[in-house]
Amino acid sequence: MSAVAQTANDDVLLTVDNKQISKEEFVRLYQKNNTDVSFDSASLAAYMQLFIDYKLKVVEAEQLGMDTTHEFRNEFEGYCAQLEKPYLTDASVDDSLAREAYEHMKTDVKAAHILIRCPENASAADTLKAYNRIQVIRNRALKGEDFGKLARETSEDPSAAQNNGDLGYFTAFSMIYEFEKAAYATEVGNVSPAFRTRYGYHIIKVTDRRPDPGQVHVAHIMVRVPQNANAATQKAASDKAKMIADSLAAGANWAQMVRLYSEDKGSVSQNGNLQWFGTGVMVPEFEEAAFALKNTGDISAPIRTSYGWHIIKLLDRKTLEPFDKLKDQIDRKLSRDLRSQMAQKAVVERLKKEYKFTEDKAALNELISRIDTTVWHGKWSADKAKGLNKTIFTIADTIKFTQRDYAGIVANWNAMQKKNPIDALIANDYNKRVEKCILDLERTQLIRKYPDYKYLRSEYHDGIILFALMDKMVWTKAATDSTGLEQFYEANKQNYMWDERVEVAYCSYDDNTFSNPDKNNKFSASDKKSFDSKMVTALKAGTKNGDYETQIKAAMQKTGISPDSIGMGGNASIFNIVDDKWYDIDGIRIDKDSWGKSKSKILNHNGRTYIFYLVRNLPPTTKKLDECRGAVISDYQNKLEADWIAELRKKHMVRIDNNMFNSMIKKQ
Numbered sequence: 001m002s003a004v005a006q007t008a009n010d011d012v013l014l015t016v017d018n019k020q021i022s023k024e025e026f027v028r029l030y031q032k033n034n035t036d037v038s039f040d041s042a043s044l045a046a047y048m049q050l051f052i053d054y055k056l057k058v059v060e061a062e063q064l065g066m067d068t069t070h071e072f073r074n075e076f077e078g079y080c081a082q083l084e085k086p087y088l089t090d091a092s093v094d095d096s097l098a099r100e101a102y103e104h105m106k107t108d109v110k111a112a113h114i115l116i117r118c119p120e121n122a123s124a125a126d127t128l129k130a131y132n133r134i135q136v137i138r139n140r141a142l143k144g145e146d147f148g149k150l151a152r153e154t155s156e157d158p159s160a161a162q163n164n165g166d167l168g169y170f171t172a173f174s175m176i177y178e179f180e181k182a183a184y185a186t187e188v189g190n191v192s193p194a195f196r197t198r199y200g201y202h203i204i205k206v207t208d209r210r211p212d213p214g215q216v217h218v219a220h221i222m223v224r225v226p227q228n229a230n231a232a233t234q235k236a237a238s239d240k241a242k243m244i245a246d247s248l249a250a251g252a253n254w255a256q257m258v259r260l261y262s263e264d265k266g267s268v269s270q271n272g273n274l275q276w277f278g279t280g281v282m283v284p285e286f287e288e289a290a291f292a293l294k295n296t297g298d299i300s301a302p303i304r305t306s307y308g309w310h311i312i313k314l315l316d317r318k319t320l321e322p323f324d325k326l327k328d329q330i331d332r333k334l335s336r337d338l339r340s341q342m343a344q345k346a347v348v349e350r351l352k353k354e355y356k357f358t359e360d361k362a363a364l365n366e367l368i369s370r371i372d373t374t375v376w377h378g379k380w381s382a383d384k385a386k387g388l389n390k391t392i393f394t395i396a397d398t399i400k401f402t403q404r405d406y407a408g409i410v411a412n413w414n415a416m417q418k419k420n421p422i423d424a425l426i427a428n429d430y431n432k433r434v435e436k437c438i439l440d441l442e443r444t445q446l447i448r449k450y451p452d453y454k455y456l457r458s459e460y461h462d463g464i465i466l467f468a469l470m471d472k473m474v475w476t477k478a479a480t481d482s483t484g485l486e487q488f489y490e491a492n493k494q495n496y497m498w499d500e501r502v503e504v505a506y507c508s509y510d511d512n513t514f515s516n517p518d519k520n521n522k523f524s525a526s527d528k529k530s531f532d533s534k535m536v537t538a539l540k541a542g543t544k545n546g547d548y549e550t551q552i553k554a555a556m557q558k559t560g561i562s563p564d565s566i567g568m569g570g571n572a573s574i575f576n577i578v579d580d581k582w583y584d585i586d587g588i589r590i591d592k593d594s595w596g597k598s599k600s601k602i603l604n605h606n607g608r609t610y611i612f613y614l615v616r617n618l619p620p621t622t623k624k625l626d627e628c629r630g631a632v633i634s635d636y637q638n639k640l641e642a643d644w645i646a647e648l649r650k651k652h653m654v655r656i657d658n659n660m661f662n663s664m665i666k667k668q
Contacts, residue, residue, distance in 0.1 A: 104172035121420035174280030219272035241309035
């Protein structure tokens with residue numbers, strides 16, 4: 001099914017050749033692209049000319065077939081998929097899930113669990129068997145048996161043998177949604193009802209709750225301990241960690257100790273720094289030690305985890321931010337989480353009612369009875385369902401999906417890696433197929449039902465083909481047509497002028513050079529004035545041949561100081577006058593009239609001393625093409641576009657409904 005919104009004849013404001021454009025589209029773009037929407041005749045008339053130019057380009061691009069290329073279709077369909085999303089999910093469900101997640105984020109839950117595995121596509125018999133097993137275990141827990149012992153003996157989560165099923169503290173998004181929701185719904189000390197996830201059936205015992213501690217930013221030094229390391233290796237690692245901790249306590253430099261000893265290659269180059277983290281991200285021992293640090297700069301004792309020994313330094317911490325600040329972040333997490341499907345399922349259920357969805361489960365089961373295990377190997381034949389042609393489901397009284405339709409689909413399935421039970425296999429596929437049919441129908445109706453979607457879709461369509469056409473006719477041509485560009489520059493070079501400028505030789509050095517002399521630097525603060533004077537002389541001498549860097553270094557060597565020891569360099573550059581008042585040189589403003597007879601200035605700025613020497617004043621001059629190529633290309637593009645639009649106005653027929661245009665003008 002398809003639905004295309006046509007422009008009603010009595011609403012056509014503009015026609016370009018045979019393409020009709022509605023008054024509504026013009027008004028929407030006029031309001032969107034004007035800050036002062038006055039609807040006066042002058043404003044509307046001016047915008048109409050821009051609108052005509054825009055639509056002329058669109059018509060030209062369409063007539064050239066630019067909206068039929070493979071590249072266009074891929075890009076446009078990608079944009080449409082993004083535009084459709086808000087209309088195919090329930091915003092109220094999304095908001096409810098976001099607020100629920102934020103409420104969960106306010107509290108950390110500590111819990112242990114027991115798992116009995118049960119695949120999503122398990123048969124009804126296997127599902128019941130797994131459910132009965134978890135119920136027996138839950139009853140034992142409710143009667144007072146030790147939950148940790150039960151986890152070791154019965155849980156099919158491999159980690160239970162080591163951790164007694166204990167998961168430590170966790171918060172929103174740390175676990176899959178069904179698990180998270182069950183944990184937050186269970187009071188401390190209680191055992192949850194049995195619930196199912198894609199892994200199987202679970203029960204949870206909540207052992208503690210605490211207010212969310214926020215997030216911490218830490219650095220660490222790690223001494224690795226290999227899995228199954230012998231006693232000697234473990235002792236050596238422990239001794240090494242203790243030595244590092246003792247050195248830090250005695251005042252050793254943290255960054256240096258990281259470089260020397262940390263075996264976490266991923267963080268060594270960052271001085272051991274890790275990303276910000278909250279509850280449930282790190283292994284429990286590391287997390288507990290990190291959050292136990294109270295003050296910025298505090299360093300923990302060595303902490304043992306499954307990876308080895310860690311020494312942790314607290315860099316910063318922050319509390320949970322308000323919902324409004326976290327909303328976008330929560331929404332991104334929801335979009336990657338299975339709970340995002342809930343918002344779409346809500347839409348599907350609403351659309352089922354709107355489109356009068358009906359189904360015949362008996363007809364589906366009749367087909368399933370004809371499907372055997374050959375389907376696992378991709379060899380089931382639709383002939384086995386010969387004679388079956390009942391309708392399985394109907395949408396909008398017109399779309400009918402029959403047993404024969406479904407048999408043809410199943411017959412084309414490839415061989416499967418997992419040999420799931422036939423009834424579960426078909427049920428899973430059937431539900432997805434119903435959902436897809438409903439949503440595919442809704443996609444065809446979006447243009448009719450939602451004007452905002454219709455016009456955004458149109459803008460994306462026009463924008464993509466216009467970009468391709470403008471690139472071909474204007475942008476690339478202006479950048480590659482060197483002859484045309486040079487001719488345009490020659491004809492218009494009076495528009496590309498340098499204002500009055502100045503050439504300045506300058507250098508700078510760190511003020512600590514003279515305040516903290518060492519054995520290799522015989523200068524003190526009292527020598528600074530003399531040194532600066534010599535640097536002015538060096539800069540002035542450099543103007544004789546333009547080799548400022550050599551002249552500066554020579555002057556410095558005469559004073560006995562190495563240029564490398566103070567990180568000093570010299571050069572000369574040309575600067576424009578700003579606001580007819582001053583020059584901006586390396587972030588320093590210098591009044592253009594403040595040079596004086598010496599033509600030099602010595603200034604202190606942000607802990608550095610700057611020495612400037614005025615080489616010469618430069619009068620206004622014409623810029624060379626290489627000095628203004630960007631501006632020339634931009635102006636050349638404007639000329640090419642103006643000439644091209646003039647051609648389009650001659651090529652295409654444009655008609656305006658003046659009565660409709662005048663009806664938009666608001667009387668003042």
